[in-house]
Amino acid sequence: MEENQSWRLSYFPKPLQDTELLSDLKEGAVYFCGRDFALRPALVMRAGRVPFAWDAPRFARLFMFCMEYFLRYMAVPGRVENVVVIIDLQDISYRHMAIPALMELKEVFTHQNAGRVFCFYVCNMPFLVRALVNVVEAAMTERARQKIRFLSDVSQLREDFALNQLERDLGGCREDPFQLALPDPGKSSCMEFADTARDFLRQHGLEHLLDQTGHVRAKAFAESPEQVDLSPEEVSLHSWKAGLAMESIAIQPCLPPGRPVPGSSRQRIAARGVASPPSSAVAASNSRSLGLAVGFAAGLRGLRIVAKRRASRLAWRGRKGHGRLAGVQLQATAAATEATESEADVVVIGSGLAGLTCAGVLAAAGKSVTVLESHYVPGGAAHTFRARAKGIKGDFCFDSGPSLYGGLSGERTSSPLKHVYQILGEEPEWITYDRWNAFIPEGEANAAIGYEEFVSKLLPRFGGPDAPQQWERLMNRIIPMADAICNGPPPSFVREDLGVAATLARYLTKLKSIPGGPQKLSEPFSQFLEDAKVTDPFIKNWMDMFAFLLQGLPSYGAPTSMMAYMMGDMYKKNTCLDFPKGGNEALVGALVRGLEKHGGQVLLKKHVEEVLVEGGRAAGVRLKDGHVIRAPTVVSNADWQVTKSLIKEGSAPELEDYLKTTWKEYKLLKSFIHLHLGFRGDGLPSGHCEEFPAQWGVFNSWSDLEAPRNAVLVSCPSMLDPDLAPPGHHVVHAYTPATEPWEDWADLDEGSSEYKKKKQEARDFLYSAVAKQVPDLEDRVVLELVGTPRTHRRFLRKPSGTYGLRVQAPEMLPGHKTPLEGFHMCGDSTAPGIGVPAVVMSGHICANNIMSVPEHWQILDKIKDWTTELEI
Ligand SMILES: Cc1cc2nc3c(=O)[nH]c(=O)nc-3n(C[C@H](O)[C@H](O)[C@H](O)COP(=O)(O)OP(=O)(O)OC[C@H]3O[C@@H](n4cnc5c(N)ncnc54)[C@H](O)[C@@H]3O)c2cc1C
Structure with missing residues (x-):
């Protein structure tokens, strides 16, 4: 006790007033966000918000002030109570200050606040830290794992916190600028506020949010919206309503100084059946856990994984926090509302596979690219x-x-996605496998993909008497076409300007003639089947199914080019299916890594609200939160209807007209x-x-x-x-x-x-x-x-x-240029359409349009020889 008291006197040489720390608190680097589901006060530390000008002691003092505040006003006297600490490591790699500050914190925690932290949540770990964590976590004891939770996704915070307590980029729905709160020591007890909360919920018909003992079910709001299937508006509304009640509990002190309450928060929690470990165990592992967190951060700094830091990104991150302190409501300051600006060569709206492809290829060509994604994960339709x-x-x-997926594991492949991975120098690990199963009206058709089992198992069982001959005839006709497509010039040479003559010239020796002429490629595949005299019902149904799975329409709507390309891959000798190890997260992750490796960035939960038009050309975008990113080139990977809504009426009449009329003809x-x-x-x-x-x-x-x-x-x-x-x-x-x-x-x-x-x-x-x-x-x-x-x-x-546009061959979707200079589109609303290979192609072509021919040429240099003999 004495030791602690003398530390306090030395650490805080004169009495500290919260008003003195007000401006520092407003940065939003440290704040209480409420209490977790077990009513432990929750302190948030956001490394990315620590201003460069701060030295380590200034940050540590702020943090320790909050800890002292907790002890004085939020804990029940005579009891050992804990806080939980959310450590957000976003940006820590290039914010040097945070490391010494964390080190200082570790010292203080170890000696003065041992046992005071129930658990650290470490989130937004940069990629390499995450990799290290996987290794170190394996060596951690179970107890240590309970004490320090490395979160692979911020959405995991929702398990222990209400959505309204977490800022949007921490997985919640708290709006930025946030309302920073320090509990007001003058208010009444937690228990009284709990009553108010209960009354509030009952009055508003939200009784179902109370558990059997009448406590607010914070967890109900911590569930992911996917699970509860509420719209974001509903989630916000519900959590706001209940949050009001929760916050009444959360931000008020359990006890005004000197006033007794019946039982500590831990006792109340225990009565509700929520387990809480003995404080001695907490104390023992407290400092070790922070040490681990600091160790990771420090290790990361040593690795210097993000050496290059753009001024634009700094401007982006340098937002201000705002707050309410000790009962004093601070209005959102000018700094909060004043839109900060940053710059990029290219802004891409949406991180679908097309958007990431376009961004990655442009970054590899030396452009500074920023991808803005509304969702909390990248990947669009392919998100995990x-x-x-x-x-x-x-x-x-x-x-x-x-x-x-197919055509991705081999080295010599014509897959557009594989070529993009080669350009970026990043790729997931592939798991190969051989078969899938189909429960069709005739029975179970379990067969390996490829020619052999189809002919030996499926045709004899389900086909008519001459099905084998018809199948052979079909394959004999399709293989030369598949060969011309798969071994011809890669789609990555395509650009929608005259420069295409130069990029195609590079592949002249690879050009092969298309049997029946190039117009055959856009014909519906049903026509191809008819030309090949395929009449067997099973083969026709199987082809319909295949086409349907690829692009959402049976043979009557599927272009022959797509079917020939896919059949060349699926029915050749020694073929296989591919799956990314780690699922689609790995498939998308490799694109994001590739983009970042070339200096680009993906910013999540950044919803674009408007495409800026100045002087008759695209000039950047405005985000929902007011930020502006200026860029001479803007690409929309969003659906065409969404894209339309981003153009302010009257700002670009030709583009508006183009968006209104061009897509109207498709269902x-x-x-x-x-x-x-x-x-x-x-x-x-x-x-x-x-x-x-x-x-x-x-x-x-x-x-x-x-x-x-x-x-x-x-x-x-x-x-x-x-x-x-x-x-x-x-x-x-x-x-x-x-x-x-x-x-x-x-x-x-x-x-x-x-x-x-x-x-x-x-x-x-x-x-x-x-x-x-x-x-x-x-x-x-x-x-x-x-x-x-x-x-x-x-x-x-x-x-x-919708899955997308219903484009029935020979119809084709529009290309990637638009009437507004500097504004481009890619993704499944543009040619060639839906499906992973198709949208990757669209992203690539869109990028090609933006690059000069020499830049394009250099990108094509990175694609390895893809040609291979197609044998069945
Ligand atoms: C259930 C399902 C199964 C599928 N199976 C297969 C399959 O097995 N094989 C195959 O090849 N294809 C398959 N597909 C199709 C394929 O996944 C899609 O065609 C492709 O992923 C679409 O990519 P995209 O880049 O065009 O657009 P999207 O993936 O739709 O990406 C658009 C992105 O833009 C973002 N965005 C929109 N508006 C804004 C805004 N204002 N601000 C910021 N961001 C914004 C969205 O959040 C989204 O992330 C499947 C699709 C689905 C839905």
């Missing part, structure tokens, strides 16, 4: 999200979109229902095998593949990569491929019983498709998330939850 099941340690990693494809399950894998094969292929499709009827609730696709990627689920468990994603009518869901209130009923029906339908291959499914499931077209619309930013 994580969820946890009660009582099970570890994340279930769910892919939201694509799961079928929209339908939407999706999704089911994501986590289930126990006991008794099932341990990995992908003939008895249990990792992917399967269910097709109830061939008569109309586009009909609602006819087809379901199922992917169980943890059969290929067990790390995608906790040990002994699997993840599954089942969905209807663009066959769910939006109109059936458009007008439903998501809180209504009708919506819930429809959702249950959707769930049951998808369940039965998964159960075709997973025995005793109901008993195995530990986690279940159902997505409707409304969910799809929300998370994939697709109006009406």
